[in-house]
Amino acid sequence: xxxxxxxxxxxxxxxxxxTRMLAGHGHAVxxxxxxxxxxxxxxxxxxxxxxxxxxxxxxxxxxxxxxxxGFAPAAERPRLIGLSATPKRLRDRPGKATGLFDRVLAxxxxxxxxxxxxxxAGAARPQPRxxxxxxxxxxxxxxxxxxxxxxxQPGPQPGPAPAAEAPRVLLVDDDPVARSIxxxxxxxxxxxxxxxAEGLEAFEKIGRRRYQVVVLDIMMxxxxxxxxxHLAFDLLSGADRPRLVALTxxxxxxxxxxxxxxxxxxxxxxxSAELGTLVAAVRASADYGQRRAAPPPLAMADVARLAKLLGxxx
Amino acid sequence: MSDSAEPLPPLLDEAVLNxxxxxxxxxxxxxxxxxxxxxxxxxxxxxxPGGACVVEQVHRLAGSSGMLGFRRLAAACLRFEAACSxxxxxxxAARAELRAVLEATLPEITCRLSG
Numbered sequence: 001x002x003x004x005x006x007x008x009x010x011x012x013x014x015x016x017x018x019t020r021m022l023a024g025h026g027h028a029v030x031x032x033x034x035x036x037x038x039x040x041x042x043x044x045x046x047x048x049x050x051x052x053x054x055x056x057x058x059x060x061x062x063x064x065x066x067x068x069x070g071f072a073p074a075a076e077r078p079r080l081i082g083l084s085a086t087p088k089r090l091r092d093r094p095g096k097a098t099g100l101f102d103r104v105l106a107x108x109x110x111x112x113x114x115x116x117x118x119x120x121a122g123a124a125r126p127q128p129r130x131x132x133x134x135x136x137x138x139x140x141x142x143x144x145x146x147x148x149x150x151x152x153q154p155g156p157q158p159g160p161a162p163a164a165e166a167p168r169v170l171l172v173d174d175d176p177v178a179r180s181i182x183x184x185x186x187x188x189x190x191x192x193x194x195x196x197a198e199g200l201e202a203f204e205k206i207g208r209r210r211y212q213v214v215v216l217d218i219m220m221x222x223x224x225x226x227x228x229x230h231l232a233f234d235l236l237s238g239a240d241r242p243r244l245v246a247l248t249x250x251x252x253x254x255x256x257x258x259x260x261x262x263x264x265x266x267x268x269x270x271x272s273a274e275l276g277t278l279v280a281a282v283r284a285s286a287d288y289g290q291r292r293a294a295p296p297p298l299a300m301a302d303v304a305r306l307a308k309l310l311g312x313x314x
Numbered sequence: 315m316s317d318s319a320e321p322l323p324p325l326l327d328e329a330v331l332n333x334x335x336x337x338x339x340x341x342x343x344x345x346x347x348x349x350x351x352x353x354x355x356x357x358x359x360x361x362x363p364g365g366a367c368v369v370e371q372v373h374r375l376a377g378s379s380g381m382l383g384f385r386r387l388a389a390a391c392l393r394f395e396a397a398c399s400x401x402x403x404x405x406x407a408a409r410a411e412l413r414a415v416l417e418a419t420l421p422e423i424t425c426r427l428s429g
Contacts, residue, residue, distance in 0.1 A: 177346045177353075177378035185337040219373050249376035250392050272380030272388050275333045 003122035004028045006047040008038040008064070009083070010056050014107075018051065021111055022118065035059025036227045039067060040234060047078045049121045051114070052101075054084035059199075063222035065100040066200050079121035081114070083107050167286035168192045168209065172202040172225065173217035173247065178271060182215065182247060185275040186282060199223030203231070211242040212286040215278070216265075218248040226257060229264040243285035247271060247278060323385035326422055330383030344427065350378050351423045354387070358416045361409055369398050372412070379419070390415040 005027050009015040015031050023029045030045070032038040035056045042050070050068070054061035065080050072078075082101040103117045169191045173179040179195055186193045194211075196202040198220055206214070214232065216225035223231075229244050236242075246265040248254050254268060267281035335343055353375050360368045372391045380388035390412045397408035 173377075175374045175377050177349050178381050180342060180346060181334055181338060181381050184339075184342060185334075188337045217377070219370075221370065249373060249380055249388065250395070253392075270380065271377045272327075272330065272383075272385050274330050275337055275381075 002026045002028065003048045003118060004046065005118065006030050006032060006038060006041055006050045006078070008032045008035065008050060008056065008061070009053045010034050011053075014053075018114070021114070022051075025115060027118065035061065035064040035223070036230055038064055039231065042068065042078070043234070049079045049081060049118055051081045051083060051118070053107075054082055054086075057224075058227040059223045060221075062100070063198075063200055067203070067223070069100050070200065070204065081105065081117050081121060083109060166190060166192045167212040167282075168194070169282055169286070170194050170196060170202060170205055170211045170214045170242070171247075172196045172199065172214065172220070172228070174198055174220045175217065178217065178247070181275070182278060185279055186215075189279050189283070191282065191286070199225070199228040199231075202228060203235075206232070206236070206242070210240065213245055213282050214242040215245045215247050215282060218246055218250070218254050226254070226264070233264055245269060245278075245281050245285050323389050325384065325386045325418060327383040327385045330381075330385070334382060346378075346382060347423055347427055350375075350382055350384070351420060351427070353378060354416050354420050354423065358413065358420070361413050361416070369395055372398075384419050384422070387415050387419045 005022055007015060007018045007022065007029060009018060009031070010033055015033070019029050019031045030041060030047075032041050036058050038050065038052070039059065041047075052061040052064060056064070059067070061082060061084070065082070068077060068080065079102045080100060082104040084104060085107045102121050105113055105117060169186055171179060171182055171186065171193055172195070173182065174197050176197075179197070183193050183195055191213075194205055194209075196205055200223055202214065202216075205211075216228055218225035225246060225248070229246075232241060232244065243266045244264055246254055246268040248268065249271045251268050251270045254265075258264070266285045269278045269281045334346075338346070353371070357368065357371050357375055360371065372395050376388045376391035376395065379385075379391065390408075394408040394412045396402060397405045402408075
């Protein structure tokens with residue numbers, strides 16, 4: 001049985017070997033260089049099987065598998081074969097890897113084992129599917145993200161937009177310290193703040209409600225902030241697409257990664273900057289003209305405690 | 315400590331910490347300083363000579379310490395992170411710098427916590 005396969009592998013040599021080997025056995029094979037490339041190809045085309053390296057840059061194999069599993073109905077989901085140099089790492093993450101992959105193979109993978117896994121997975125595909133219509137999200141009848149029509153106009157909204165005076169902000173950062181500080185600062189300035197600890201969780205929230213601004217940490221495990229920004233541009237348009245603010249420990253690193261391309265971010269804020277910089281960037285991004293009062297006054301009990309933390313006499 | 319001609323950032327940028335303190339309840343600030351100390355201590359334990367590049371932990375610490383105003387630590391973390399790229403020759407120097415800055419920063423955090 002010939003199967004349509006997407007090979008996702010960042011290492012050029014391994015990608016070439018896998019692609020040629022599978023094509024040599026009569027399968028129709030495409031290759032993607034990273035997780036973001038894979039997700040984009042899966043939006044455009046139908047694959048029976050995805051052979052997914054675990055250690056990918058930008059969107060790693062596990063996050064890509066979670067994205068596919070989260071947004072594609074089971075009957076339309078391609079079969080997933082994971083490739084990992086350390087398969088135990090996948091198995092040791094219960095609740096994340098369990099059930100996502102049809103098979104997980106150790107690298108380097110003997111050709112016979114991969115061919116057998118592909119044959120099993122291809123045979124197990126439930127139904128030939130219809131191609132994903134252009135502009136549909138993300139792999140056919142998605143679970144929650146609002147559809148974008150082929151003309152680029154936004155589809156039906158998931159819910160009413162928040163009141164104009166309280167812009168809704170989604171703050172995405174895996175670091176609880178940075179997240180709690182930024183959340184408190186933005187909430188104190190009158191923003192309605194939701195948080196997410198990773199890119200995938202961010203997309204689940206974006207699918208449920210409209211945000212004026214999404215503040216994205218860049219280096220996050222699974223799906224990094226730059227990949228999430230690319231996906232936001234791919235999946236959302238017009239009023240659906242929030243303005244993006246990067247909040248990063250390494251603004252120069254982000255500029256290097258974006259070199260030569262227009263930035264996807266409206267603002268880039270360094271984590272070492274004063275918090276006012278973040279607040280101003282989010283306010284500017286949200287077109288939040290109304291000036292808010294200073295942070296709320298502190299309770300007296302807080303004053304003494306803060307004085308101690310700041311090294312001052314109370 | 316750094317090879318560059320740029321001036322060394324302050325161990326603690328009081329203005330940044332003051333702004334954080336203006337937004338956060340004291341208990342939350344205290345919790346975050348504790349978290350920072352734990353991250354810093356854990357990383358210090360991982361930074362053995364010739365040890366692996368613990369990029370994820372270092373990057374997280376860069377962000378956390380920067381947001382709380384510990385700018386020298388944030389800068390040293392970023393330099394170490396860059397040093398973990400295969401093309402960077404001075405990995406040991408960056409590791410030693412990070413160790414030294416961690417050892418200098420931890421008492422400052424503890425001092426804030428103990429008053």
